[in-house]
Amino acid sequence: xxxxxxxxxxxxxxxxxxxxxxxxxxxxxxxxxxxxxxxxxxxxxxxxxxxxxxxxxxxxxxxxxxxxxxxxxxxxxxxxxxxxxxxxxxxxxxxxxxxxxxxxxxxxxxxxxxxxxxxxxxxxxxxxxxxxxxxxxxxxxxxxxxxxxxxxxxxxxxxxxxxxxxxxxxxxxxxxxxxxxxxxxxxxxxxxxxxxxxxxxxxxxxxxxxxxxxxxxxxxxxxxxxxxxxxxxxxxxxxxxxxxxxxxxxxxxxxxxxxxxxxxxxxxxxxxxxxxxxxxxxxxxxxxxxxxxxxxxxxxxxxxxxxxxxxxxxxxxxxxxxxxxxxxxxxxxxxxxxxxxxxxxxxxxxxxxxxxxxxxxxxxxxxxxxxxxxxxxxxxxxxxxxxxxxxxxxxxxxxxxxxxxxxxxxxxxxxxxxxxxxxxxxxxxxxxxxxxxxxxxxxxxxxxxxxxxxxxxxxxxxxxxxxxxxxxxxxxxxxxxxxxxxxxxxxx
Numbered sequence: 001x002x003x004x005x006x007x008x009x010x011x012x013x014x015x016x017x018x019x020x021x022x023x024x025x026x027x028x029x030x031x032x033x034x035x036x037x038x039x040x041x042x043x044x045x046x047x048x049x050x051x052x053x054x055x056x057x058x059x060x061x062x063x064x065x066x067x068x069x070x071x072x073x074x075x076x077x078x079x080x081x082x083x084x085x086x087x088x089x090x091x092x093x094x095x096x097x098x099x100x101x102x103x104x105x106x107x108x109x110x111x112x113x114x115x116x117x118x119x120x121x122x123x124x125x126x127x128x129x130x131x132x133x134x135x136x137x138x139x140x141x142x143x144x145x146x147x148x149x150x151x152x153x154x155x156x157x158x159x160x161x162x163x164x165x166x167x168x169x170x171x172x173x174x175x176x177x178x179x180x181x182x183x184x185x186x187x188x189x190x191x192x193x194x195x196x197x198x199x200x201x202x203x204x205x206x207x208x209x210x211x212x213x214x215x216x217x218x219x220x221x222x223x224x225x226x227x228x229x230x231x232x233x234x235x236x237x238x239x240x241x242x243x244x245x246x247x248x249x250x251x252x253x254x255x256x257x258x259x260x261x262x263x264x265x266x267x268x269x270x271x272x273x274x275x276x277x278x279x280x281x282x283x284x285x286x287x288x289x290x291x292x293x294x295x296x297x298x299x300x301x302x303x304x305x306x307x308x309x310x311x312x313x314x315x316x317x318x319x320x321x322x323x324x325x326x327x328x329x330x331x332x333x334x335x336x337x338x339x340x341x342x343x344x345x346x347x348x349x350x351x352x353x354x355x356x357x358x359x360x361x362x363x364x365x366x367x368x369x370x371x372x373x374x375x376x377x378x379x380x381x382x383x384x385x386x387x388x389x390x391x392x393x394x395x396x397x398x399x400x401x402x403x404x405x406x407x408x409x410x411x412x413x414x415x416x417x418x419x420x421x422x423x424x425x426x427x428x429x430x431x432x433x434x435x436x437x438x439x440x441x442x443x444x445x446x447x448x449x450x451x452x453x454x455x456x457x458x459x460x461x462x463x464x465x466x467x468x469x470x471x472x473x474x475x476x477x478x479x480x481x482x483x484x485x486x487x488x489x490x491x492x
Contacts, residue, residue, distance in 0.1 A: 002153030004325075005318040012322030016329065017169065020188060049272035051190035052338075053259045054279045058193060059335030060144040060328050063287045065393035067308035070291030072392065074217035074225025076234060077291070080394070081284025083239075084246035085277045092273025095266065097251050100416045102266040109252060109412055110350035116415045117426040119354055124427065125408060126350030128434050129254060132403030133343045134376070135441075138383035139396065140339070141167055143305075144332045145384075150309035151316075151325060163384055166329075170336040171377045188330070196327020199320060200312070201286055204293045207315065213289065216296040237459040244466040245398050248409035253401070254342040305393060340380075344372045388445075395458045399437050402462050406469040407433030414473055425476030433469040436461060 069077030091098060106112045110129065114122035145162040148154075154162070217225035224231030228239050250256065250273075260269035287308070294301075294311035301307045316324050348369050360368070389396060407429040414421035440461045443453035 002151065002313040002321075003316060003318050004152045004313070004321050008318055009322030009325065012319075013326050013329065016192060016326040020330070020333065046268050046271045046275070048187055049259050049263055049268065050276050051187045053256065053272060053276050054190055057255070057280070057335070058283050058331050059140065060147045060332040061140045061335065061393070061397075062283060063290075063328065063331065064143050064147060064305060064308070065397065066284045066287035067291035067294070068305050068392055069284065069394055070288030071295050071304050071307050072291075073228075073231060073233060074221045074292065075285075075288065076221075076224060076226055076228040076231050077288050078281065078284040079228045079234070079239060080242045080246060081281045083243050084250065085280040087247045087250040088273050088277035088280060091250050092270045092275075092277065095270050097412055097416055098257075098260050098269055098273065099266050101257070101412070102260050102263060102269050107261060108346050108349045109254070109257060109408060110346065113411055113415055113426070116421065117411070117423045121411075121423050121426045121430070122350055123354055124430050125404075125411065126346050128404040128430055129346050129408060130343050130351065131434065132400055132405070132437075133254065133339070133346075134379060134383075135403065136397055136400040137336075137339050137343070137380060138387055138400075139389055139393065140332075140336060141380055141384035142389075143393065144328075144336075146306065147309045147328060148325065150306055151313045151321070151328075153313060160385060164381060166332060166336070167377050167381055170333050171340065171373065190330075192323075192330040193327045196323050196330075197286055200316060200324055200327075201289060203316065203320065204289060208293045208296055212296055213292050216292060220295060235459075237457075237463060241398070241459040241462040245402060245405065245462065248405035248466070249401065252405060252408045252412055254346060255338045258338070258342055258345070340373050340376050343376055344369055347372050347376075398462060399440060399458050402465050403434050403437045405433075406437075406466045407473075410470050410473045414477075418477075420477055420481070421473060422477045422481065424480035425473040425478075428472035428476035429469045432472045433465055436465040436468070 066077070066081075069080075071077075090096070101109070101112060104112050104115075108126075110122040110125040113125050141163040142159070144166055145159045148162050148166075149156060149159050221231065224234070228234040229236060231238075259272055263269035263272065290308050290312065293315075294307040297311055297315070298307060301310070312324065348365070352368070407426075410429050410433075411421075411426050414425070440453055440456070440458065443449040
C-alpha cells in the first residue's frame with residue numbers, strides 16, 4: 001500500500017520534471033567552449049555555488065544511506081556529517097589547499113599535479129579518480145530506483161525501467177548544457193529539495209514525536225545510539241576512518257572541488273565551503289531522523305536500506321507525496337548530473353589529453369565531452385544492474401571513494417606545500433591507495449575470501465590505506481630524490 005496518487009502526485013512530479021528539463025536545456029546556447037562546458041566559464045557566485053554544492057551532495061543515494069545509518073545506529077549515525085562539516089569549515093576558513101588550487105587556473109586536480117610530478121602522474125591520477133568515482137557512483141541508479149519504486153508502490157519489476165528513465169532524463173541536459181546546465185538546474189533542485197525535506201521532517205515530528213524517536217534509540221541501541229565510540233558497530237576505528245575519509249573528500253572529491261574551480265575567484269570558493277558546512281550535518285541528521293522514525297514505526301525489517309522508503313510510502317499523505325518524490329528526484333538528478341560531468345572532465349582533461357598530438361578545436365572538444373558522458377551513462381546503467389551490494393551503503397561508498405581520495409589528497413597537499421615531493425613518491429602513493437580498497441572489494445565478493453574480508457573490516461582497511469598512502473609518498477620522495485625539472489623530464 002502507498003499514499004501515492006497518480007493524478008495529484010503524478011502531476012506535481014511531472015510539472016517538476018518539465019520545468020527542470022526546460023531550464024537545463026535553455027542554457028545550451030551559451031555553451032560554445034570546453035571551459036563553459038566543464039567549469040561554467042568560472043563565473044559561479046557564492047549563492048549559486050552553495051545551492052549547487054548542497055544539491056549535488058544530497059541525492060537519493062545520500063538519503064538512503066543516511067536513513068540506513070539512522071535506522072541501524074540511531075543519532076550516532078550522523079557522525080560522518082559532523083566530521084565533514086568540521087572539515088568544510090576548517091578548509092573554508094583557512095583556504096588550505098583550495099586557495100593554491102583555484103589560483104592555479106586549472107580545470108582538474110591532476111592538471112595541477114602535472115606541474116610538480118609530471119605527465120605520467122597526471123594520467124595515473126586521472127585513472128584512479130575515474131576508477132574510484134565510477135565505482136562509487138555505480139550504485140546510485142539502483143538505489144534511486146529502489147526508493148522511487150517503494151515509495152510509489154510500484155512492482156519491483158519496474159526497477160530497471162525506473163533506473164533507465166532516471167539516467168536518460170539527467171543525461172540529456174547534462175550532455176547538451178554541461179556545467180552551466182548543472183548549476184542552473186541545481187539551483188532549482190535545491191529549492192524543491194529543501195521544501196520537500198522540511199515538510200516531510202515536520203510531518204514526522206508531528207506524527208511520531210521527538211520523544212518517541214529518542215526513546216526508540218535508547219531502547220534499541222542504548223548509549224551507543226548517541227555516542228559512536230561506545231556503539232559496538234562503530235567504535236574509534238569508525239570515527240577515525242570517517243575523519244580521514246571526509247577530510248580527504250573535502251580536499252579532493254571532484255564534485256566538491258569542481259565548485260571551487262568554477263568559482264569566479266578564490267574568496268568565493270572559500271565562502272562556498274564555510275557557508276555550506278552546516279548543511280552536511282543536516283545532510284546526515286534529517287534522513288537519519290526518517291530512518292529512526294521507520295525503526296519506531298515498522299520495527300525490525302529484513303532490508304534496512306528499504307526501511308525508510310517503506311515507512312514514507314504510508315506515512316506521507318497524497319499531495320505531499322508528490323512534493324516528496326519531486327524533492328528526491330531533484331536531489332537525485334542534481335547529484336547524477338554533477339557526478340557524470342565531473343568524471344567526464346577528468347577523462348577528457350587528464351586521461352585523453354596525453355594522446356592528443358595537437359589541441360582539439362572547441363567543437364571537437366565539446367563533441368568528445370558529450371560522448372564521454374553518454375558512455376559513462378551506459379557504464380552506470382550496466383554496473384547498477386550487475387553489482388550485488390554487500391554490507392551497508394555508506395561503507396561501500398567510503399571504500400570505493402578511498403580508491404582515489406587517499407592518494408590524491410596526499411598528492412595535492414604535497415604539491416601545494418612540500419617542494420621535496422616527487423614523482424616516485426606520488427606513484428607509490430597512487431598504487432597503494434588503489435590496490436588496498438580494490439583488493440578489499442574483490443575479497444568481499446569472492447566466497448573463499450569473504451570471511452577474511454569481514455574479519456579485517458572496511459574501517460581498518462580504510463585507515464591502513466590512508467596511512468600507507470601517506471607513508472608511500474614520504475618514503476618514495478626521500479629514497480628517490482629528484483628536482484622538479486628532473487621529475488617532469490622523467491615523466492615526459
